[in-house]
Amino acid sequence: MNRRWAGGLIAVLACLAMIGLHTWLGETPREHTTRVALGKPGRLYDSTITVNSSTIGQALYSDNLFVGRSGVIFLAVNVTIATDGTRRSLDWTVGGESNGRSFAARDPITVPEPGFRITQDVVFEISPDDLAGFTLTVLDRAPIYAYDPQLEIDLGVTPDAAAQSLEKDRYAVVRTTRGRVEVDR
Amino acid sequence: MNARTRQWMVAGAVFLAVLAVTVGWVGYLHARSTPHWQQTAPGAWADPLPEGGMPMRVASLTTTPMLITDRGDQPAPAGALWAIAVIDYRPPAEGSYCALILLAADGRRWSGVSPLDYSGKRALDSGCGSPAGADGTARGELIYLIPEDGAGSLAGLAGVVSAYRGTAPHPVLTPAR
Amino acid sequence: MEAVRSLAGSLNHLVTTTAVVWWRTLPRLLVVVLLGWLGYRVFAQLAALVVDVSAWLSLLMLSLGFVVRLSTIIVGLRITGQELQIRQALPLPEEDPRDTSISHLLSLTLLPFLGIYAVFDVVTDAANDIQINYYVFGGLTFERPVLAQLNPQGTVGAWVLVGVIVGLYVVRRLIDRWFERTGFRPLGLLAALVEGFFMLIVLMSGRQLLVRLGNWVDERAFRVWLDYPSWGLQQLFAGLGIDISDVLAQLGALWWDVIWPGVTAMVVEPMLWLALAALVFGSQVVSIADLWRQGEPVGVGVRRGRVEVGDRERGLALGVQEAFFGDLNDKYLPTWQSLRLVLGVGPAFFAAFIVCYGVLSTGEELLRRGLDSLLGGHPAPFWAVAGPPIDLVVTALAEPLRWALLATAFHACLGHFAAHAGAEAEAPTTLAEEAR
Structure with a gap:
């Protein structure tokens, strides 16, 4: 009687161990993610992106035109994209991740032609709790895809810095720009 | 063994x-x-689209720092030039359009600047939408913005269809000189 | 702890014997796996190329690819089985058709094989791959038609599908008849190919049918009745202050996203493959003890064409029953019996086999991901070029190991039963002696 119970227990434990292994393995990844430090350029094929700074606020102005007021907060990330290769990619998707949630940018990003760079703001509308640990993700994915490169840039906002920033700028005005193309030297 | x-x-x-x-x-x-490229003779007529478009030729390809429109001159950003390609084409009866890229010798390619990106109108129509004239051809222009260092190595205009699959070379329309 | 020692013993035996068998048969297995890989790829690519011509032709190519894959597995299992001398250990009659005819084996194992693949979504993945290969080969434009023909919408499409399925079934039966009459070998293979096509269509359309049935039920008025119990539960628990629907949703998510996929991939799949191996090696058993009784297996069902009864009507009736239920005897029952055989060995062996198979499949997946990660992220045309060589390397490494493991596990099953039957054989005799 004891033997049978012990045998059954071993079998169940083995099954649970293998189920755990399967869960750890997870789904096949569809992106190859590279972490990039704040301020350093990250490369996706023929273009590089560098995150310069970020600001938060409640009222959004884009190129000095009033866009809207948020019920939560706007986060504007200033980035410089330069293309030093042979062609521009039209398949970039810029998003954000924080606290396990993912966010989409309000407007699509502009990737410049070869030889040019552009400094622009990517705007997200997020809840104040999601400011700490916000990570910008840039993915180059065509309509038919298999395994694409993705860049992850942590904005480096610690919880303390987030709290301070919210205290100061929660109801501030965010001035963003769509950027102008200039030659990349 | x-x-x-x-x-x-x-x-x-x-x-x-x-x-x-x-x-x-x-x-x-x-x-x-x-795609791999093959340059045509300077100013020769060729069909840039591999699956059939219409015959075209590049009459001239010039670079200039100033874009002249009826609303005044528009300068290119510092270190960049406007590349203006004048094209002749034989449009079919049902109408046509073209989206050609400017190809440099090192493989860099630029897409055309849309008329919405500069203010004013120019002498020639942009693109290939005009109907045929008396001799069956029409003339239009395509404008590109290129960095200065690309000006010396421009090869010509080419048509890129991203969905095209084939081993035939894509013709590159070389400007007449 | 005896159970742990038993597990460790089983694990040790499985791992070392698998390694030995793998090494000894490796060159032959490599030839088989490489040719089978190429054959499947050729048919899968052909399936993508002929989609413009006809979606049915494309499905036919896909089914041919699966038949090639199954043949590869059968040949590989037989090679490893020969190395372990499994055939000698089985009390099958000397002239079992399984020994001489691959096509007989094919027809026997095609249903469970495709069934396994259907359960684990390999079939739908292969159908999706057709679409992807089609666009990779031909370029993605809006002018190219989407593969709507493979999912017939509307009643006309559904009737065409039913017609094709019935037609294929009849054709296969006719070929079977012809094969029995003449014994012409290639006919057996043709029957297997037709059956593969038939199975594939049934499985793919069966899925569609279930989806449509679900949609139909959702639109009926009586569907609302099915929600009453959950409302009742919610009211009941609301009184206690617990949001039962949230709890149930979380439990449901845990079950469907974590536990159930884990169970199917790590427990059900290895057992099904082992049962399939048992079918390949030959184990038409009704019960475990019968396997060893008198050294003769107890056959299941009536052999075709040998019904001899008095009046003609009864003969006709039995003939009709045979025509439609002959499959039951030939395929479904043996699969079930093999499963019972395999499950009946004992928990330690079961645990050891599960662990070995799980480690092997995890290792294969990690290797694949590692190679992909080494190359980095690239657009789809790159992967159309780099994907096949990577798949070739990973398959050449993992498949022979899997076959060796399955053969070793089945051999261990047989060994276990031999030991058991030996012990049982002694017990009745001693009892009989005591009774005397």
Whole structure:
């Protein structure tokens, strides 16, 4: 009687161990993610992106035109994209991740032609709790895809810095720009 | 040579054969999906689209730091130039359009600037939308913004259809000079 | 702890014997796996190329690819089985058709094989791959038609599908008849190919049918009745302050996203493959003890064409029953019996086999991901070029190991039963002696 119970227990434990292994393995990844430090350029094929700074606020102005007021907060990330290769990619998707949630940018990003760079703001509308640990993700994915490169840039906002920033700028005005193309030297 | 060695040799031969077939097939797939270019004679007529568009030629390709429109001159950003290509084309009866890229010798390619990006109108129509004139051809222009260092190595205009699969070379329309 | 020692013993035996068998048969297995890989790829690519011509032709190519894959597995299992001398250990009659005819084996194992693949979504993945290969080969434009023909919408499409399925079934039966009459070998193979096509269509359309049935039920008025119990539960628990629907949703998510996929991939799949191996090696058993009784297996069902009864009507009736239920005897029952055989060995062996198979499949997946990660992220045309060589390397490494493991596990099953039957054989005799 004891033997049978012990045998059954071993079998169940083995099954649970293998189920755990399967869960750890997870789904096949569809992106190859590279972490990039704040301020350093990250490369996706023929273009590089560098995150310069970020600001938060409640009222959004884009190129000095009033866009809207948020019920939560706007986060504007200033980035410089330069293309030093042979062609521009039209398949970039810029998003954000924080606290396990993912966010989409309000407007699509502009990737410049070869030889040019552009400094622009990517705007997200997020809840104040999601400011700490916000990570910008840039993915180059065509309509038919298999395994694409993705860049992850942590904005480096610690919880303390987030709290301070919210205290100061929660109801501030965010001035963003769509950027102008200039030659990349 | 014993049986085991023979088996290994057979396995090795089969592996090489399968590898050769695989590499050959994927190489063919690669050749089909990567365009390669072939320059036409200067100013010659050619059809830039591999699946059939309309005959076109590049009458001239000039670079200038100033874009002249009826609303005044618009300068290119510092370190950049406007490249203006004047094209002749034979439009079919049902109308036409063209979206050509400007190709440099090192492989860099630029897409055209849309008329919405500069204010004012120019002398020639942008693109290939005009109906045919008396001799069956029409003239239009395409404008590109290029960095200065690309000005010396421009090859010509080409048509890129991202969905095209084939091993035939894409013609690059060389400007007449 | 005896159970742990038993597990460790089983694990040790499985791992070392698998390694030995794998090494000894490796060159032959490599030849088989390489040729089978190429054959499947050729048919899968052909399936993508002929989609413009006809979606049915494309499905036919896909089914041919699966038949090639199954043949590869059968040949590989037989090679490893020969190395372990499994055939000698089985009390099958000397002239079992399984020994001489691959096509007989094919027809026997095609249903469970495709069934396994259907359960684990390999079939739908292969159908999706057709679409992807089609666009990779031909370029993605809006002018190219989407593969709507493979999912018939509307009643006309559904009737065409039913017609094709019935037609294929009849054709296969006719070929079977012809094969029995003449014994012409290639006919057996043709029957297997037709059956593969038939199975594939049934499985793919069966899925569609279930989806449509679900949609139909959702639109009926009586569907609302099915929600009453959950409302009742919610009211009941609301009184206690617990949001039962949230709890149930979380439990449901845990079950469907974590536990159930884990169970199917790590427990059900290895057992099904082992049962399939048992079918390949030959184990038409009704019960475990019967396997060893008198050294003769107890056959299941009536052999075709040998019904001899008195009046003609009864003969006709039995003939009709045979025509439609002959499959039951030939395929479904043996699969079930093999499963019972395999499950009946004992928990330690079961645990050891599950662990070995799980480690092997995890290792294969990690290798694949590692190679992909080494190359980095690239657009789809790159992967159309780099994907096949990577798949070739991973398959050449993992498949022979899997076959060796399955053969070793089945051999261990047989060994276990031999030991058991030996012990049982002694017990009745001693009892009989005591009774005397």
